[in-house]
Amino acid sequence: MTELLTPDLCVIGGGAAGLSAAAGAAALGVPVVLIEKARMGGECLNVGCVPSKALLAAADAAQAARSIAPFGVAVSRPRVDGARVHGHVQRVIAAIAPNDSAARFGAMGVRVLAGEARFVDRRTVEAAGFSIRARRFVIATGSRPALPDVPGLAECPYLTNETVFDLDAIPARLLVLGGGASGLELAQAFRRLGSEVTVIEAGRALGRIDPEIAAHAVTALRRDGVTVLENARAVRAEHWAGGIRVFVAGEATAREGSHLLVAAGRTPVTDGLGLEPAGVACDGSGILVDAGLRTSNRRVFAIGDCVGGPHGGDRFTHVANSHAGVVLRRALFRLPAKVERAETPTAVFTDPEIAMVGVQEAEARQAHRDIRILRWAFSENDRAQAERRTEGEIKIVTTARGKVLGAAIVGPHAGELVTPWTLAVRKGMSIAEFRDLTIPYPTYSEVSRRAALTFYADAARGPWVGRLLRMLRLFG
Numbered sequence: 001m002t003e004l005l006t007p008d009l010c011v012i013g014g015g016a017a018g019l020s021a022a023a024g025a026a027a028l029g030v031p032v033v034l035i036e037k038a039r040m041g042g043e044c045l046n047v048g049c050v051p052s053k054a055l056l057a058a059a060d061a062a063q064a065a066r067s068i069a070p071f072g073v074a075v076s077r078p079r080v081d082g083a084r085v086h087g088h089v090q091r092v093i094a095a096i097a098p099n100d101s102a103a104r105f106g107a108m109g110v111r112v113l114a115g116e117a118r119f120v121d122r123r124t125v126e127a128a129g130f131s132i133r134a135r136r137f138v139i140a141t142g143s144r145p146a147l148p149d150v151p152g153l154a155e156c157p158y159l160t161n162e163t164v165f166d167l168d169a170i171p172a173r174l175l176v177l178g179g180g181a182s183g184l185e186l187a188q189a190f191r192r193l194g195s196e197v198t199v200i201e202a203g204r205a206l207g208r209i210d211p212e213i214a215a216h217a218v219t220a221l222r223r224d225g226v227t228v229l230e231n232a233r234a235v236r237a238e239h240w241a242g243g244i245r246v247f248v249a250g251e252a253t254a255r256e257g258s259h260l261l262v263a264a265g266r267t268p269v270t271d272g273l274g275l276e277p278a279g280v281a282c283d284g285s286g287i288l289v290d291a292g293l294r295t296s297n298r299r300v301f302a303i304g305d306c307v308g309g310p311h312g313g314d315r316f317t318h319v320a321n322s323h324a325g326v327v328l329r330r331a332l333f334r335l336p337a338k339v340e341r342a343e344t345p346t347a348v349f350t351d352p353e354i355a356m357v358g359v360q361e362a363e364a365r366q367a368h369r370d371i372r373i374l375r376w377a378f379s380e381n382d383r384a385q386a387e388r389r390t391e392g393e394i395k396i397v398t399t400a401r402g403k404v405l406g407a408a409i410v411g412p413h414a415g416e417l418v419t420p421w422t423l424a425v426r427k428g429m430s431i432a433e434f435r436d437l438t439i440p441y442p443t444y445s446e447v448s449r450r451a452a453l454t455f456y457a458d459a460a461r462g463p464w465v466g467r468l469l470r471m472l473r474l475f476g
């Protein structure tokens, strides 16, 4: 017989989204049940952000050793030990895992159930031998790697983000299918760890990023020795004794690799959830929600990677976290909260790093009659020169009157540098706020102020400034 639980909130999925929702509710003293069928921490901790950034850190260390001579320091050529790199990645996961553990959430007051959850009707979920009849439900079941429709691919041995971090040897020749954030981060990491890498991308690499900004990163990958094929649609894949071959439209010879990594987008996890008896609508893009993340069943919300439709598709951990905040305000406090997508920054952790927030140039030109583009190059930044990290630029989009619409940065610490611009977009701030800031010297943050100052460069040389200065001279 199943035991009945009647919490205020039942959260399905213990990844970034579900954990944030459960922790926030528990902090308010709300009775919560959290159901996770696999590993607590979900994708980000186990097979996403954390292992990929740990792998990139190892790769950057190897690259730093290779690039050390101009500093006047000599070391022998780095030797990469795949098994020890794997050990490093797993130890980073293990160091963070206690934060997401069932024990920690139990101590917060969350009732954690290990099992697969399924709706049996509009108000009841079953899992791990329990029936859960909650006031509100939050679906946070995430996404899985999509397998593109390429003949032969399904029959080939291929890696995805779910298996690539299990490798304890560096692949000799890695083919990467997909040139999005996953594909390029991992391509650069494996190249710097010693693999020969070819990226096969059907459209433009980093196609979601402002093209000028993306070009810096793609050029840097090519300089590292990664072959990046753009407008290259994979049309067939085959497995042979020597590895894997991928045929690209318009190319006579196949690309060959010892390993193939598929990083070609995501599919929401909705199967087996009982969405039909729950009265929750979904389509191929994910669970359909309103701007406040409520599904077609008013008691049920969806957050994180599983969200589809016009309010979904931003598949990032920080988006999952902010979704959780919206749902807690709506479900617990009944406040009219909604997702503010324009204020959401994104970052890609290639070297040089990329970060963006708000409206980018192409979109701003469509929406506004007159815009200003402000830039500053990292090669004009003293700290960047001192550290020999001069690749990249900051690009700010404002209205003609200087209201900040968006920012895109490619260069060292871009992911950190984007935060004041996120605030500016959120608060509708003027570029004057950056002009008037005092920033410690020498820091990378100075690129933000220097870009802002260019807004006034023409005005400073304008005739009225000269007239004003001549008039002030009359007073002594």
Ligand SMILES: Cc1cc2nc3c(=O)[nH]c(=O)nc-3n(C[C@H](O)[C@H](O)[C@H](O)COP(=O)(O)OP(=O)(O)OC[C@H]3O[C@@H](n4cnc5c(N)ncnc54)[C@H](O)[C@@H]3O)c2cc1C
Residues within 6 Å of the ligand: 012, 013, 014, 015, 016, 017, 018, 035, 036, 037, 038, 039, 040, 041, 042, 043, 044, 045, 047, 048, 049, 050, 052, 115, 116, 117, 118, 140, 141, 142, 143, 161, 182, 269, 272, 273, 303, 304, 305, 306, 315, 316, 317, 318, 319, 320, 349
């Ligand atoms: C290689 C890679 C690198 C990434 N790097 C970054 C990055 O640097 N920064 C960033 O912001 N984002 C990054 N992301 C994206 C980020 O990992 C995801 O956006 C985020 O993890 C989504 O969180 P989620 O909670 O929605 O889903 P998930 O983390 O997938 O969690 C869903 C959980 O639900 C569970 N579940 C599913 N169905 C059921 C069920 N029926 N019953 C019970 N449990 C269930 C699953 O087991 C899973 O644990 C990266 C992704 C990849 C692939």
Ligand SMILES: NC(=O)c1ccc[n+]([C@@H]2O[C@H](COP(=O)([O-])OP(=O)(O)OC[C@H]3O[C@@H](n4cnc5c(N)ncnc54)[C@H](O)[C@@H]3O)[C@@H](O)[C@H]2O)c1
Residues within 6 Å of the ligand: 148, 149, 150, 177, 178, 179, 180, 181, 182, 183, 185, 200, 201, 202, 203, 204, 205, 206, 207, 232, 233, 234, 263, 264, 265, 266, 313, 314, 315, 316, 346, 347, 348, 349
């Ligand atoms: N730094 C970060 O925040 C970070 C890092 C990695 C992943 N992520 C998230 O994870 C999600 C998945 O990333 P992703 O890179 O897999 O997806 P993506 O959708 O960003 O990129 C997939 C790429 O694969 C290409 N592609 C698809 N089918 C193809 C084919 N047959 N031949 C050639 N190319 C093909 C697409 O054109 C696309 O450019 C993204 O939503 C992203 O938000 C975030």
